[in-house]
Amino acid sequence: MAKAEATVEELVAMIERGELSLPEMQRRYVWRSTRVRDLLDSLYRGYPSGAILLWETDEDVPLQDFSVSQNENPYKSRSTRLLLDGQQRLTSLSAVIRGEGVTVRGKKRPLELLFNLEHPEGRSFVTEVYEDGDDEEEDIADTDADSSEDELLQRFEKMTFVVAAKKLEALPHWVKVSDAFKIDGDAHFLERAGIESFSDPRYKKYSERLAKLRSIRKYVYRMDVLERTLSYDEVTEIFVRVNSLGAKLRSSDLALAQITAKWRNSLEVFQAYQKHCVDQGFDIDLGLVLRNMIAFATGQSRFLTVHKITLPQLQTAWKECCKGLDFAINFLKSNVKIDSSALLSSPYILVSLAYFGHKRNYEVSVEEAVRLRFWVLIANVKGRYSRGSSETLLDQDLLTLRAGGAEELIDRVRLQFGRLDIAPDELEGRNRRSSLFKTMFLAFRDAGAQDWRSNLVISLSHAGAQHQLEFHHIFPKAVLKADYTLREADDIANLAFIGGGTNRAISCKTPKDYLTAVLDKIGAEGLAKQAIPTDEGLFEVASYKAFLAERRKLIAKRLNEFLASAAKAGGLDVEPPVEVLIAEGESGNIEFKSSLRWDLATNEVNKKLEEVILKTISAFANSKGGTLLIGVDDAGQILGLKQDYASMDGGNRDKFERHLRQLAKDKFGVAYTGSGLSFHFYDVDGADVCKVAIAPASQPLIIKVFDKNGQQSERIYIRNGNASHELPVSEMHDYIKQRFV
Numbered sequence: 166m167a168k169a170e171a172t173v174e175e176l177v178a179m180i181e182r183g184e185l186s187l188p189e190m191q192r193r194y195v196w197r198s199t200r201v202r203d204l205l206d207s208l209y210r211g212y213p214s215g216a217i218l219l220w221e222t223d224e225d226v227p228l229q230d231f232s233v234s235q236n237e238n239p240y241k242s243r244s245t246r247l248l249l250d251g252q253q254r255l256t257s258l259s260a261v262i263r264g265e266g267v268t269v270r271g272k273k274r275p276l277e278l279l280f281n282l283e284h285p286e287g288r289s290f291v292t293e294v295y296e297d298g299d300d301e302e303e304d305i306a307d308t309d310a311d312s313s314e315d316e317l318l319q320r321f322e323k324m325t326f327v328v329a330a331k332k333l334e335a336l337p338h339w340v341k342v343s344d345a346f347k348i349d350g351d352a353h354f355l356e357r358a359g360i361e362s363f364s365d366p367r368y369k370k371y372s373e374r375l376a377k378l379r380s381i382r383k384y385v386y387r388m389d390v391l392e393r394t395l396s397y398d399e400v401t402e403i404f405v406r407v408n409s410l411g412a413k414l415r416s417s418d419l420a421l422a423q424i425t426a427k428w429r430n431s432l433e434v435f436q437a438y439q440k441h442c443v444d445q446g447f448d449i450d451l452g453l454v455l456r457n458m459i460a461f462a463t464g465q466s467r468f469l470t471v472h473k474i475t476l477p478q479l480q481t482a483w484k485e486c487c488k489g490l491d492f493a494i495n496f497l498k499s500n501v502k503i504d505s506s507a508l509l510s511s512p513y514i515l516v517s518l519a520y521f522g523h524k525r526n527y528e529v530s531v532e533e534a535v536r537l538r539f540w541v542l543i544a545n546v547k548g549r550y551s552r553g554s555s556e557t558l559l560d561q562d563l564l565t566l567r568a569g570g571a572e573e574l575i576d577r578v579r580l581q582f583g584r585l586d587i588a589p590d591e592l593e594g595r596n597r598r599s600s601l602f603k604t605m606f607l608a609f610r611d612a613g614a615q616d617w618r619s620n621l622v623i624s625l626s627h628a629g630a631q632h633q634l635e636f637h638h639i640f641p642k643a644v645l646k647a648d649y650t651l652r653e654a655d656d657i658a659n660l661a662f663i664g665g666g667t668n669r670a671i672s673c674k675t676p677k678d679y680l681t682a683v684l685d686k687i688g689a690e691g692l693a694k695q696a697i698p699t700d701e702g703l704f705e706v707a708s709y710k711a712f713l714a715e716r717r718k719l720i721a722k723r724l725n726e727f728l729a730s731a732a733k734a735g736g737l738d739v740e741p742p743v744e745v746l747i748a749e750g751e752s753g754n755i756e757f758k759s760s761l762r763w764d765l766a767t768n769e770v771n772k773k774l775e776e777v778i779l780k781t782i783s784a785f786a787n788s789k790g791g792t793l794l795i796g797v798d799d800a801g802q803i804l805g806l807k808q809d810y811a812s813m814d815g816g817n818r819d820k821f822e823r824h825l826r827q828l829a830k831d832k833f834g835v836a837y838t839g840s841g842l843s844f845h846f847y848d849v850d851g852a853d854v855c856k857v858a859i860a861p862a863s864q865p866l867i868i869k870v871f872d873k874n875g876q877q878s879e880r881i882y883i884r885n886g887n888a889s890h891e892l893p894v895s896e897m898h899d900y901i902k903q904r905f906v
Contacts, residue, residue: 176217180231181263186246187247188220189228189432191249192418193269196256202328209325216250216387216388221246221392222244223393226245229432229433233268249400257276261346270443281326281327282374318333405422417468419468436451456513457486458479461489466556466563485523493516496537497509497514511550513549517566521571525570540578564861580858589714592657596652597636599657615687618666630666635664637660637667637671640675644673645709677705680697697716743849746856752887755887758793761778763808763811783866783868787862787881790860795854795857796853804852806821806855826844841859841860866881
């Protein structure tokens with residue numbers, strides 16, 4: 166492998182002249198403007214910025230376009246120089262230095278940064294840390310309409326680079342970065358800053374800083390150049406390995422490289438279908454489209470087996486998975502009234518819906534469609550795929566759909582969360598990123614919520630800045646900042662949905678100053694459509710905490726009414742009370758245990774009882790899942806957990822759960838315990854009962870036991886009727902093959 170060096174300026178010129186090409190295996194350009202800002206800041210400070218990986222080849226390799234324009238290279242030789250690693254950085258630098266936007270999903274968007282000539286010395290701020298999925302933009306606007314201008318300016322003045330904003334751009338000490346790269350002289354910028362003589366102390370400082378900014382063009386990148394003797398398949402393997410080790414790409418990006426190596430020119434096919442989804446209102450990531458294809462090809466969602474799938478299998482799965490996604494999108498829009506991916510707590514819901522339709526050859530009964538609608542709503546509001554291992558949960562549902570249907574999917578959610586209704590305390594500490602927030606919009610829209618000025622029913626599709634939907638802080642952040650944290654101000658119970666014009670008109674007014682007038686105009690019924698209390702005593706800033714508590718109750722009530730109506734249509738109950746479960750007695754999927762560790766016969770701690778609890782959990786997990794109630798005897802008598810609590814140094818619900826969760830982690834591992842078990846406590850006639858919801862495991866949960874001689878053996882427990890039984894060794898192989906493989 167050859168080594169070389171090139172400056173940023175040289176690399177940008179190579180892209181512009183068409184001397185660098187982008188192979189099909191590469192992911193699309195995904196960086197946010199804020200990430201580009203941080204790259205510029207790092208280079209300005211002289212921080213290291215990694216290496217560039219190239220491949221020179223004579224092979225005819227499928228290509229894709231850069232997100233910045235390229236000229237036709239008149240001297241193009243038979244050899245092609247491909248950019249394998251560094252696309253995001255070089256595309257960003259090319260756009261900023263050349264002063265042009267970037268094309269993302271067929272749309273040109275500006276990439277403009279401003280440079281602060283008065284930035285503080287040294288490292289003045291901590292940049293954001295991004296993880297998978299953070300490159301997606303918000304679909305409901307967050308405008309900072311209720312943040313004061315002084316507050317924003319103070320924050321920006323501490324920065325060296327910011328994403329361009331008109332108000333900042335108008336200030337004389339802020340310079341457009343692209344302009345600084347285009348103009349080598351400083352006169353224009355110094356005159357604009359009001360500097361009239363060399364004696365002005367700012368003259369030297371500004372000149373030096375502009376020179377330092379332009380020196381970014383001279384930053385030298387190390388280039389690793391792969392030999393032209395390598396094949397496309399070998400280079401794909403290198404690409405996957407390099408990016409796997411460096412954790413620079415998501416698993417879906419690496420899978421794309423492997424898929425396109427087998428199926429040449431398929432990226433164009435995938436992107437065309439992705440655009441089709443966007444046209445339907447579902448701006449889903451290409452990785453989700455690929456995950457759906459893998460689910461259709463293998464029956465599971467992980468990309469680990471991509472290298473084993475043949476080209477014919479991929480092409481067949483692609484054809485079928487597109488039909489499935491079309492069904493999923495149409496079902497969401499027509500049956501659930503979810504008309505945008507912005508309203509989904511996880512795009513994985515699309516994969517399960519697509520697989521559901523496929524398994525039934527798209528022949529769905531009226532009753533099943535109604536139940537499927539309820540599953541979508543309850544999985545969405547509870548965040549079915551937003552907790553624990555999302556892939557594990559998705560694979561559980563795909564496994565369920567091989568033989569089961571909507572009702573079994575609902576049971577999965579019930580097992581995961583223990584209850585299907587929404588309690589007010591579930592809203593505590595939640596913000597707009599919560600799955601509850603998306604269903605709040607659905608429930609409020611279903612109730613007929615309208616903008617408070619235009620009376621337009623709230624919608625994501627309104628045109629024009631005046632009517633575009635925004636989420637509004639009922640108590641503006643600016644009026645709360647003296648007494649409350651930003652996190653408290655962003656509480657989900659402080660948010661409502663209104664048009665942009667209405668939001669800007671309210672600006673920083675307190676609820677006492679504007680909400681009373683809104684109440685007079687639209688009445689208590691109008692505010693109730695967004696679950697807003699009408700007690701004017703709660704409109705005072707001093708009553709903010711009381712307002713949040715009251716609104717959480719109203720939101721939970723509205724959500725439960727919304728879900729209950731969907732459940733009733735499908736002949737389902739949102740959640741049977743725990744008292745009903747106890748009254749029904751033990752069964753194949755419900756078992757009672759008197760205690761976790763307190764032996765009622767000997768009146769002391771007996772850790773063997775903990776082993777019995779773990780055997781019961783494993784038996785349910787190795788079967789179809791189930792519910793374990795601790796604190797209830799076999800006859801259904803409520804015993805409570807008081808003695809278990811006392812055995813844990815004055816314990817309580819929290820200590821009890823942490824102890825039981827740790828026992829499960831030690832026995833079954835973190836992965837299953839985190840995604841397969843949920844714990845809930847109920848007060849039944851003054852005594853606590855713990856409900857453990859146990860999801861079916863994707864791999865057998867094996868219990869290791871030791872005999873008197875210290876010899877270890879492995880055992881598998883399953884449910885047989887309403888009891889847990891050890892599976893004989895002679896039956897283990899057949900059972901595991903039938904249940905798990």
